[in-house]
Amino acid sequence: MEQGSSDYDPGHQGHVEQELATKMLQIQSKRFYLDVKQNRRGRFIKVAEIGADGRRSQIFLALSTAAEFRDHLSAFSEYYSSLGPPNPDNVPEDGKLKSEMMMKDNRRYYLDLKENARGRFLRVSQTITRGGPRSQVAIPAQGMIEFRDALTDLLDEFTQDEHAYKHDLPEGNQMHVDNKNFYFDIGQNNRGVYMRISEVKTNFRTAITLPEKSWPRFRDILADYCDKLNKPPGSQGPGGGQGAVRGRARSAPISRTSWLATILNKIPGQV
DNA sequence: GCGGCAG
Structure with a gap:
């Protein structure tokens, strides 16, 4: 619904990418779209951030990575809520308060809880090669729980039937x-x-x-x-x-x- | 009413 027709391949085999579910979150000045999508290679989650100025950035996560991310979000928000108010005298190195890294195939995801003059936020960046192109989104720290809950809803819906089948299918x-x-x-x-x-x-x-x-x-x-x-x-x-x-x-x-x-x-x- | 460089 956001970018519409680029997901559509009219001349060829119809839908190249299907959208299975979507959730929209408004967090402060930003909107986030969490989409469960599917193409011929399988299911994945697209996280898109739309800034107040309309700028968009997006990252893609395998379902297994999204589940890992969800768990990290819990830890990040727990840590965030244990934090005192920002102290201008005691600024952390590079503004990084807490970091995690996730890997999936050749993709790396860096999760950093950071802080700047605007406040605290979780930066999630995705790269394939070191120093290569990267895409990233930044979630205001106050929205991490809401974000995690939305992600959990999607994962509950789409990971359980992944496990549920296979076992039920009869032998050949x-x-x-x-x-x-x-x-x-x-x-x-x-x-x-x-x-x-x-x-x-x-x-x-x-x-x-x-x-x-x-x-x-x-x-x-x-x-x-x-x-x-x-x-x-x-x-x-x-x-x-x-x-x-x-x-x-x-x-x-x-x-x-x-x-x-x-x-x-x-x-x-x-x- | 934002706005976020870098492993």
Whole structure:
């Protein structure tokens, strides 16, 4: 909503970046936007600061880093509230009252509680290489708790289901038929749970992806065909269909291709 | 009604 269309990639594959949640905080003269976003590489949090003059700066945090940051915020605000009033006679070195550092992959985050003529604030800066480009935001110290609470809300919402799934997903499966293997793999993405069925031969591989909600219909269609092939037309009871070969010969018009086409046409959409 | 140099 702030910078709108740069997140949108109309010519290509639609949304490159999705916004999953957002919170806005007004802290003194500044506004902060905490956004949970997602792109093809995963989820992350964007913290954007908008100054009173409209200047904006932003940093990005992996969810794990955001959780670490949240914990540091508690410690920083605790320390801050234990502080006496600023003493002009006793200025700390470089104005740094307390510092922490976080690392994630090749990113470094420096957290400094600092103080200047305007007051105390937490500076959060992000760099990749030492001395290289950096981006940073500065949170007025009085707002650290509010900031931490907003971050906690977002993390509670988006880290718990990260852990919740995976364990619930069923195991994959496989079977061997004649000279081919079939693999049943269960996966999950932002659009839900799916099953990928791969047919694998020595120099051939193909697969279809079935959204979870379509499984019952696939099952019913397959079950239907199993019944049809095992029951010669005219015999009603379950006892009549012992010979699959005879059954197939008699119930004529199910060719292999129409069988496949029937199933494929029922796939509502790709996951 | 701000406004924040540096590992």
